[in-house]
Amino acid sequence: MSFKQKNTLVMLVNFSLLLLYVSFRVWQMVQTDTFINENVFSMFGVVVVWAIIGTIVAVILSHLVPLIIKAAKTGKDKVEIDDLEDERDKLIDMRGTQVTYTAASLGSLIAMLTFVFGQPPLVMFCLLLFFGVLAQVIGDATRLMLYRGRL
Amino acid sequence: MAENCIQNNIRKLRFLHDEMTQQELARQVGVTRQTIVAIENAKYSPSLEVAFRIALVFGVPLEDVFSYGPVDDV
Numbered sequence: 769m770s771f772k773q774k775n776t777l778v779m780l781v782n783f784s785l786l787l788l789y790v791s792f793r794v795w796q797m798v799q800t801d802t803f804i805n806e807n808v809f810s811m812f813g814v815v816v817v818w819a820i821i822g823t824i825v826a827v828i829l830s831h832l833v834p835l836i837i838k839a840a841k842t843g844k845d846k847v848e849i850d851d852l853e854d855e856r857d858k859l860i861d862m863r864g865t866q867v868t869y870t871a872a873s874l875g876s877l878i879a880m881l882t883f884v885f886g887q888p889p890l891v892m893f894c895l896l897l898f899f900g901v902l903a904q905v906i907g908d909a910t911r912l913m914l915y916r917g918r919l
Numbered sequence: 920m921a922e923n924c925i926q927n928n929i930r931k932l933r934f935l936h937d938e939m940t941q942q943e944l945a946r947q948v949g950v951t952r953q954t955i956v957a958i959e960n961a962k963y964s965p966s967l968e969v970a971f972r973i974a975l976v977f978g979v980p981l982e983d984v985f986s987y988g989p990v991d992d993v
Contacts, residue, residue: 770953854950855966856957915953918962 771830772857773915776864778826780908786818787901794894808890815897860914868907875899927985929959932977947976 769777793811797803839845879895933939941959945952950969957963958973965973974981 770951772951773953852949852951854954855969856954856963857951919957 770852770857770915771834772853772861773912774834775826775830776908776911776915778830779823780905780912782822782826783819783901783904783908786815786822787898787905789818790815790898790901794898803890805890808894812893812897815901819901856919859919860911863914864907864911867910868903871903871906872900875903923987923989924961925964925985925987926961926990927958929955929973929984932979932984936977944973944976948972 790811794803797807797811876896876899879892879899882892882895883889929944933941933944941955942952945955948955948969949972950965954963954965954969958965958969970981970985974984977984
């Protein structure tokens with residue numbers, strides 16, 4: 769598994785957990801009748817911080833953990849960092865981004881449709897947040913599938 | 920009807936070059952080992968530049984490494 773693949777895998781796990789968190793929080797708010805501005809915006813804050821910190825931790829993990837394992841296996845102090853990115857990685861990344869943008873656009877459209885059904889803006893905001901994270905998960909999953917399949 | 924696809928002789932050429940490893944070929948070409956694996960298994964068609972660099976590493980013309988033609992099992 770290349771550095772890019774490991775990075776994508778860690779990002780996929782991170783954003784899947786974030787998606788679970790968003791789904792659970794919204795479900796909890798609806799169940800306890802606390803679906804109000806304050807709670808939704810605090811959830812938005814958590815999602816933004818989680819996404820930023822999670823991305824940084826993902827990059828560090830996908831760099832450090834394989835290095836530590838390699839150093840432990842070879843017993844050498846200095847281990848080469850294998851973070852080369854070639855044309856195939858770039859092509860897969862581009863296709864993944866394309867899928868992410870398509871999913872995000874469809875999600876935005878669905879979120880906008882809530883207005884048609886007379887739902888409050890808070891519902892639209894939550895759906896935008898949900899589909900934003902979901903689009904990232906779908907994009908990362910597509911990247912991993914492209915790494916395994918024919919391109 | 921048989922479909923056309925890009926085939927390659929990289930495995931054979933690696934064998935003829937003292938069983939060159941995929942890692943060594945990747946290093947000389949400037950791509951990752953995973954990309955060499957994908958090219959060798961016909962799962963990825965490289966750019967012209969990478970194709971020429973692979974041919975250059977083996978010291979053979981491009982058509983000795985890659986060919987385009989019908990295959991039964993695509």
